[in-house]
Amino acid sequence: MLLMSNVTATVVTRPAATRDRQNSLVRDWTTATRKPYAAMLQPLGSSETVQQSDQVTTDRICFLPPDAAVTEYDRVEVDGITYEVNGRPGKEQGSGPLAVLSHLTVVLREVTG
Template sequence: MLPLVTDLVTIVRALAVTGYGNAVTYDWAEHASRVTVEACVQPNGSGETTGGRDTVITHIRVFLHPGTDVTATDRIEWNGRTYEVDGEPQRWPDPTGGGEHHVELTATYTTGG
């Protein structure tokens, strides 16, 4: 059971395209798949770099239902912004035994720079 399911997020998965020299690139536009799922989204800090070009980085923590299909290369659309998933989403075991309790990930939104 998730803490409080108060949000809907869209998981965006790009089509991996093999190009010149077997380099893999991602098609985020036309061929990206989008799936909207229930979630609990919480703030997870932010930072700022100042100088010639100011950059603001905002982090969120996202809790998803067990079995949600999300990977490290996906993006999360929420609240009018597109966040990059940070690392591999964590699949937490059910403490009462048998299966997965929930999926948890952090994601980053960067502006400026």
Template sequence: MLLLPTHTVTVLTKPEPTRDRQNNRITDWSTAVRTSYQGRTEPVSTSETVQQNDQVITYLTCFLPPSAAVTEYDRAEVDGATYEVDGKPEVHTGYGPLAVLAYKRVTLKEMTG
């Protein structure tokens, strides 16, 4: 639930793909529409893979207002780090007097290395 927002979460809406010089479809995230929301984030897990190079995967659960415009194709920035939305966001609604507790739950993933 979204009772105590702890972070500003900036959603980057995925822009339409363009073509590079070799005619490959690319997404230029610098042109993404940026929308900020007050939300709450909680760490879920982090893991490290060591093969030819180190890779760290971090997951966060992010709770946003139910009206937040975010899809599974977008990205989000939290505390200066950019995450990919992992899976479809879920809207949880309350009924009657609990309707004020509605929220949208989004799983965020960051891969480094």
């Protein structure tokens, strides 16, 4: 349980790869398993690359319940935006009376353009 959740974050579990018509491995994210969690989302940073087209990379940090099933291969949807999980989620464990503060820390990345 998170003490201060401000959004619902839906973890989209990476589906198994299948072969397409050209025999390439592909993942159909529309068939992936989705599980919503109460979460807290905070800005982490962003950058913009201007060359042939504008590309904006936005990073956010997401705090999920400690029992959330999320890996570095998954995606997370928040308010209609799909983020890639960037790196392995970290488990922050409280002990004794601070066990209520236990949570997962997940860095999310959105790339547009």
